[in-house]
Amino acid sequence: MTRRMLWVSLPDQRPRRELYWMSRMPDTAVTALARDEPVGDITWVPSTYRRPIKRFIEAGALAWVRGLDQQDPTSYDWVTSLELCSLVTGQASKWRRTTSGRRPLQAVVTWENLPNQPIYKVPPYKQALESCRDADLLLCMVDAARDHLLDNGFDDDRIQVVKPGVDTEIFTPAAEPTSDPVVAFISPLAPNKGIDRVLEAMQIVQRTIPEASLVVAGRGPLRDQVEAAAADPTRRVRLAGSLDAHGVAELLRGAAVFTTAPRPTWKWTEQLGLAYLEAQACGLPIVTTRCGTNDEAVEAPNDLVEDDAEALAAALVAWLEHPARRAEAGRVNRARMVADHDLVTQVGRMGEAFATVERAHGR
Numbered sequence: 001m002t003r004r005m006l007w008v009s010l011p012d013q014r015p016r017r018e019l020y021w022m023s024r025m026p027d028t029a030v031t032a033l034a035r036d037e038p039v040g041d042i043t044w045v046p047s048t049y050r051r052p053i054k055r056f057i058e059a060g061a062l063a064w065v066r067g068l069d070q071q072d073p074t075s076y077d078w079v080t081s082l083e084l085c086s087l088v089t090g091q092a093s094k095w096r097r098t099t100s101g102r103r104p105l106q107a108v109v110t111w112e113n114l115p116n117q118p119i120y121k122v123p124p125y126k127q128a129l130e131s132c133r134d135a136d137l138l139l140c141m142v143d144a145a146r147d148h149l150l151d152n153g154f155d156d157d158r159i160q161v162v163k164p165g166v167d168t169e170i171f172t173p174a175a176e177p178t179s180d181p182v183v184a185f186i187s188p189l190a191p192n193k194g195i196d197r198v199l200e201a202m203q204i205v206q207r208t209i210p211e212a213s214l215v216v217a218g219r220g221p222l223r224d225q226v227e228a229a230a231a232d233p234t235r236r237v238r239l240a241g242s243l244d245a246h247g248v249a250e251l252l253r254g255a256a257v258f259t260t261a262p263r264p265t266w267k268w269t270e271q272l273g274l275a276y277l278e279a280q281a282c283g284l285p286i287v288t289t290r291c292g293t294n295d296e297a298v299e300a301p302n303d304l305v306e307d308d309a310e311a312l313a314a315a316l317v318a319w320l321e322h323p324a325r326r327a328e329a330g331r332v333n334r335a336r337m338v339a340d341h342d343l344v345t346q347v348g349r350m351g352e353a354f355a356t357v358e359r360a361h362g363r
Contacts, residue, residue, distance in 0.1 A: 002029050003354065005078040006071060006104070007042075008088045009034035011049045011063045016040075016245060017274070018082050018109045018141075021164065024343070025351035031076070033065050045071075059083035059112075060119055060267065064091055073099035077363065078354065080107040084138075085119055090128030093135070105357060107137040111271040113144035113293045115151040119267050137357045139350065142272050144293040160353040163296075165346030166277040168338050170245050173283030174253035177327060181212040181320040184255035184284070186248055186275050189220035192268060194261025194289060196222060197309055199229055199237070201261070204313035209320055212236065217243050217251055252282040256326060257319045262291040263307050270294040281337040283330030287315040299336070301329045 007019050007030055016039050023030045023040035031043040038044060051063040065088050073079075079096050081089040089108055096104050119125045129152075138154060140146045140161040149159055183202065187193040195216065202214045213236035216226050229237040240251055252258065258279035262270040269292030276286055276297040286302035288294065289312065298304055303319075305311040319326055 002027050003078065003351075003358075004076045005030045005080055006076045007032040007034075008065055008068060008079065008081045008092045009038075009047070010058055010082055010086055010088060011035055011051060011061050011065075012058050013038075013082070014058075017164075021343075021347050021350060022080060024347040025354065026348060028351065028354075031071075033067060033071075056119075059086040060125070061086070063087060068092070068095050069098075071095070073104050074101045076104045077358070078107055079104050080109065082109050083112060084108055084110055084129045084132055085112075085117070085125040087124060087128055090124065090131045093128075093131035105136040105361065105363070106132065106134075107139055107354065107357075108132050108135050109139045109141065110145050110149070111141045112148050113142060113271050114267070114269060115148050117148075117267065120152070136361070137353060139353055142293055142296050144271070144296065160356070162346060162349045162353055163341060164272065164274060164277070165341050165343035166274065166281050166337060167245065167343045168281050168341075171249045171252070171278045171281035171337075173330060173334055177283065177323070177330065178254055178256055179323060180256065181209050182255045182257075183212065183214045183316060183320075184217075184252055184258050184279070185214060185260060186217040186243075186251065186258070186279075187260050189216070189218045189222040189226060191222065192263060192265050193218075193220075194263055194307075195220075196225055197261035197263075197289070197307065197312065198259055199225060199235075200309040201259075201312035201316065202237070203235070204309060205316050205320070206236070208317050212316075212320060213238065215240055215251060215255065217241065217248060248278060249282060252279055252284060255284060256323075257287055257316055258284045259287045259312070259316060261289045261307065261312055262294065263289065264291060272297045277337060277341050280333035281341070283327075283334045285319050285326055285329040285333065287312060287319065301332060 020040045033047040049063040079092045138159045217240040229235040289307045290304040303315040
């Protein structure tokens with residue numbers, strides 16, 4: 001029997017993430033209200049948003065989707081959205097109550113790891129949070145999200161944790177690891193992801209390894225800094241722009257080490273970091289700053305360092321100078337991704353989380 005799911009997208013929903021994973025769950029047919037056509041076997045309902053301002057991004061977007069009221073709740077088994085405080089989650093909670101017939105179950109996917117998330121205190125985000133306290137499934141992408149939910153008074157019986165997966169058939173190691181000292185940064189070019197700190201650290205690295213280079217993929221408000229560095233041939237920086245999954249995998253296979261340097265903001269701290277999983281699946285060691293709960297993705301022998309350019313540079317040099325150490329770490333990282341984060345396995349586990357709730361409700 002096929003599970004019928006309505007996904008209500010955020011206006012800035014990123015591709016090949018939560019919605020894509022839902023579409024990959026066994027026996028699941030997904031219809032998505034979304035601004036952009038989603039990746040995957042998904043029925044797309046092109047949607048617009050009422051968005052007075054663009055102050056916040058992703059879950060904090062001040063945005064309500066148009067057209068949800070035109071969907072028939074009795075046509076779906078589930079309505080699903082991302083994050084408890086997102087305004088579309090509040091819409092989904094209200095929408096499923098409009099039917100006098102068979103009400104769809106509600107799931108909320110969450111990464112949130114801040115117990116005292118300040119946005120929860122701000123209307124209308126607070127109302128969205130409160131509206132989904134009776135959601136049937138709270139699907140956590142990190143262990144810390146479960147702790148966060150319990151700290152905020154949610155029922156443990158409704159919570160399940162399934163870590164995200166990575167396509168280990170796309171993200172594979174190079175046949176022959178590069179011998180060139182290439183460092184890869186793949187992440188939004190924003191202050192909270194630390195491209196500015198990485199650029200600073202690379203200049204320190206080059207005092208010891210002059211031929212070391214940095215390749216950057218992503219877009220964001222600090223792009224100008226990367227472009228300025230790339231325009232200076234002595235900096236050895238290349239800007240690759242935005243890449244699809246296959247492009248990211250190819251870039252990673254040409255690198256020796258993966259790095260980012262996240263730092264917390266007033267309402268965000270690193271939760272897991274899918275780029276870490278992709279890099280490890282490609283057999284790269286990781287050097288990154290310790291931030292939030294990224295230790296759930298970055299384990300030994302990889303490096304979690306303080307938010308300091310010198311510390312970041314020292315860890316990068318240690319990997320770049322020792323190819324055999326890199327190769328061994330790459331084997332360890334690849335094996336762990338296949339064992340714990342393979343996409344097919346993880347979406348199967350997500351499907352079982354939904355099925356457990358369905359059985360409990362006699363569906």
